[in-house]
Amino acid sequence: MPEPPVTVDPADWVCPLPLRSTRRIVLGHGGGGVLSEELINNLFLPAFGTASETSRDSALLDVGASRIALTTDSYVVQPLFFPGGNIGHLAVNGTINDLACSGAQPLALTAGFILEEGLELDVLGIIAATMGRAAVDAGTSIVTGDTKVVGKGGADQLFINTAGVGVVPAGVTIGPDRARPGDVIIVSGPIGEHGVAIMSVREGIDFGTVVTTDSAPLHRLVAAMLAASAADGDPGAVHTLRDPTRGGLLAAVVEIARAAAVGIELDEAAIPVPETVASACSFLGLDPLQVANEGKMVAFVDPDHSEAVLAAMRSLPEGADAAVIGRAVAAHPGMAVARTPFGTTRVVERELGEQLPRIC
Amino acid sequence: MPEPPVTVDPADWVCPLPLRSTRRIVLGHGGGGVLSEELINNLFLPAFGTASETSRDSALLDVGASRIALTTDSYVVQPLFFPGGNIGHLAVNGTINDLACSGAQPLALTAGFILEEGLELDVLGIIAATMGRAAVDAGTSIVTGDTKVVGKGGADQLFINTAGVGVVPAGVTIGPDRARPGDVIIVSGPIGEHGVAIMSVREGIDFGTVVTTDSAPLHRLVAAMLAASAADGDPGAVHTLRDPTRGGLLAAVVEIARAAAVGIELDEAAIPVPETVASACSFLGLDPLQVANEGKMVAFVDPDHSEAVLAAMRSLPEGADAAVIGRAVAAHPGMAVARTPFGTTRVVERELGEQLPRIC
Numbered sequence: 001m002p003e004p005p006v007t008v009d010p011a012d013w014v015c016p017l018p019l020r021s022t023r024r025i026v027l028g029h030g031g032g033g034v035l036s037e038e039l040i041n042n043l044f045l046p047a048f049g050t051a052s053e054t055s056r057d058s059a060l061l062d063v064g065a066s067r068i069a070l071t072t073d074s075y076v077v078q079p080l081f082f083p084g085g086n087i088g089h090l091a092v093n094g095t096i097n098d099l100a101c102s103g104a105q106p107l108a109l110t111a112g113f114i115l116e117e118g119l120e121l122d123v124l125g126i127i128a129a130t131m132g133r134a135a136v137d138a139g140t141s142i143v144t145g146d147t148k149v150v151g152k153g154g155a156d157q158l159f160i161n162t163a164g165v166g167v168v169p170a171g172v173t174i175g176p177d178r179a180r181p182g183d184v185i186i187v188s189g190p191i192g193e194h195g196v197a198i199m200s201v202r203e204g205i206d207f208g209t210v211v212t213t214d215s216a217p218l219h220r221l222v223a224a225m226l227a228a229s230a231a232d233g234d235p236g237a238v239h240t241l242r243d244p245t246r247g248g249l250l251a252a253v254v255e256i257a258r259a260a261a262v263g264i265e266l267d268e269a270a271i272p273v274p275e276t277v278a279s280a281c282s283f284l285g286l287d288p289l290q291v292a293n294e295g296k297m298v299a300f301v302d303p304d305h306s307e308a309v310l311a312a313m314r315s316l317p318e319g320a321d322a323a324v325i326g327r328a329v330a331a332h333p334g335m336a337v338a339r340t341p342f343g344t345t346r347v348v349e350r351e352l353g354e355q356l357p358r359i360c
Numbered sequence: 361m362p363e364p365p366v367t368v369d370p371a372d373w374v375c376p377l378p379l380r381s382t383r384r385i386v387l388g389h390g391g392g393g394v395l396s397e398e399l400i401n402n403l404f405l406p407a408f409g410t411a412s413e414t415s416r417d418s419a420l421l422d423v424g425a426s427r428i429a430l431t432t433d434s435y436v437v438q439p440l441f442f443p444g445g446n447i448g449h450l451a452v453n454g455t456i457n458d459l460a461c462s463g464a465q466p467l468a469l470t471a472g473f474i475l476e477e478g479l480e481l482d483v484l485g486i487i488a489a490t491m492g493r494a495a496v497d498a499g500t501s502i503v504t505g506d507t508k509v510v511g512k513g514g515a516d517q518l519f520i521n522t523a524g525v526g527v528v529p530a531g532v533t534i535g536p537d538r539a540r541p542g543d544v545i546i547v548s549g550p551i552g553e554h555g556v557a558i559m560s561v562r563e564g565i566d567f568g569t570v571v572t573t574d575s576a577p578l579h580r581l582v583a584a585m586l587a588a589s590a591a592d593g594d595p596g597a598v599h600t601l602r603d604p605t606r607g608g609l610l611a612a613v614v615e616i617a618r619a620a621a622v623g624i625e626l627d628e629a630a631i632p633v634p635e636t637v638a639s640a641c642s643f644l645g646l647d648p649l650q651v652a653n654e655g656k657m658v659a660f661v662d663p664d665h666s667e668a669v670l671a672a673m674r675s676l677p678e679g680a681d682a683a684v685i686g687r688a689v690a691a692h693p694g695m696a697v698a699r700t701p702f703g704t705t706r707v708v709e710r711e712l713g714e715q716l717p718r719i720c
Contacts, residue, residue: 024478044471059468072472073506149391156514161434
């Protein structure tokens with residue numbers, strides 16, 4: 001007789017200390033902030049026995065002589081359709097961007113759908129067609145999938161999971177722990193648009209100008225950055241890449257500061273925040289530096305080659321407005337500070353949970 | 361300025377004909393039967409532009425000189441805990457088995473969680489620990505993950521998506537379209553246990569003996585089958601593998617019959633159905649051949665080597681009760697018939713939707 005599957009005895013599982021205060025899942029556990037990190041570090045990593053690589057968007061694996069990146073993301077954004085896009089754009093571009101953060105070019109994507117009984121086929125059809133077109137536009141494809149249906153009320157319309165496999169070019173070793181003091185911090189364009197696009201429809205607020213999502217695939221931008229750094233004499237000059245989604249720019253840089261044990265100095269006046277985003281955030285009481293982006297990249301680059309990398313970014317539409325926004329320093333490792341337009345400095349910290357639930 | 365993301369105009373999307381009768385998602389669209397196939401063939405495949413490989417559990421990709429299999433599955437089973445296991449076992453073993461159906465050995469898994477606000481951390485902790493242990497037991501690991509939280513009522517407790525990457529040994533070309541007339545059909549053990557285990561707790565029915573889930577990883581069984589066929593002189597003697605989950609044994613063989621354009625003759629008396637499963641199914645009005653399994657494999661094997669493969673299967677606990685249950689024939693391609701214990705034959709067909717929603 002086959003043995004029964006191994007089961008974990010509930011008596012053997014003890015809720016780890018930092019999580020005990022709630023004992024239940026709260027929205028903030030999915031927000032990409034401090035509570036998310038607590039859940040990952042204290043519950044998932046011990047369970048999975050995986051090394052503590054909390055701040056990496058994808059895992060690296062050896063296949064023969066090649067190296068692949070593997071990533072997964074679920075998308076639960078509400079509403080499903082918003083200015084400039086729908087959940088299908090995020091599901092494809094978001095996963096491509098997680099691969100790109102390891103320097104990988106996308107090889108293939110998977111798509112897992114959880115559908116609520118009663119969902120209109122028109123809605124599913126348009127979203128699936130969007131995903132297919134987004135994949136083709138990015139030069140990749142959705143090669144396998146799965147569909148589950150739950151009863152009315154068992155899910156909120158439609159959730160999508162995409163996993164992605166990418167190929168990491170030989171010699172590329174980009175990672176959150178590779179940032180080092182002196183690195184120039186570059187952001188690939190204006191921030192805050194995706195979050196404001198969602199909030200404007202969710203709250204039904206008219207800000208005068210429509211802010212559209214910035215959802216875009218960034219693997220070509222990354223390829224151009226790597227080519228520029230190699231041509232400039234150092235194929236390893238791009239140390240760290242991160243797409244600032246949930247938790248925004250601040251969560252991205254704080255996580256890198258902690259992973260690499262460097263300090264970070266941001267120049268607030270240099271951070272590109274569109275006027276429309278600034279005024280919407282002001283109205284809603286949000287910090288634009290903590291609003292989600294879906295088509296932006298933060299890069300930590302060796303100062304000797306940052307000009308070449310910046311020029312390469314600006315040569316592509318998705319990096320046309322790239323800007324230097326700060327630098328990594330040896331002081332205050334693990335902490336980020338911002339120089340305000342008034343010349344003062346302030347410590348910046350991630351949210352405990354999230355400003356905007358279900359933003360992606 | 362970067363271009364806005366490509367959006368599919370709702371006016372450009374027309375609900376394809378076979379789906380028009382409902383216009384909405386029904387539970388059966390997730391059941392693995394005829395409605396699932398209609399949704400895949402008429403909505404997802406046209407959207408994704410992928411070749412019509414509806415009956416393959418994983419996609420094959422070239423990476424350098426190696427070949428990898430890639431698969432994804434979401435798990436929405438209710439209840440989360442059931443005799444012999446929990447959703448975490450299914451999430452790990454189910455995805456390993458989808459890889460094994462391509463002859464692949466698992467390299468790594470991803471885990472994407474969608475959690476309902478208010479879920480007890482104890483529940484999540486036990487399920488995550490189960491997943492980690494199941495992965496270790498199978499000799500693989502969960503290397504990356506993602507967690508989203510939706511508000512109370514936005515999901516039903518907890519959904520898990522796992523994607524898996526496996527390495528396909530050189531020369532292995534197992535696939536649903538490779539079955540051919542003459543092939544011996546083998547099932548790796550008794551069927552129907554997982555579905556009955558779920559139904560017994562869901563319906564609160566006491567069948568006297570507790571039926572436990574058969575959830576188990578089958579990649580070692582597959583490796584032993586491939587080794588036996590190679591040792592017997594034909595490394596390609598195992599033509600087709602399929603784990604009969606949603607839709608059960610019948611859905612698996614009908615899909616293979618269609619993919620390979622062969623006929624199938626099952627010998628009903630030879631199909632191992634435990635007495636407990638048979639009586640529970642009789643009570644519930646279910647067909648045991650259509651009840652989900654989570655640790656069984658159906659194999660189509662060249663008749664010259666089927667004895668060697670069967671012996672290898674029986675040498676492992678997970679294949680100890682393997683049995684020959686029929687054969688592939690040239691007659692009635694795409695159709696499966698069963699010889700009843702009374703000597704008559706009947707055509708067997710999949711369910712339109714599913715007998716048991718949310719079984720995995």
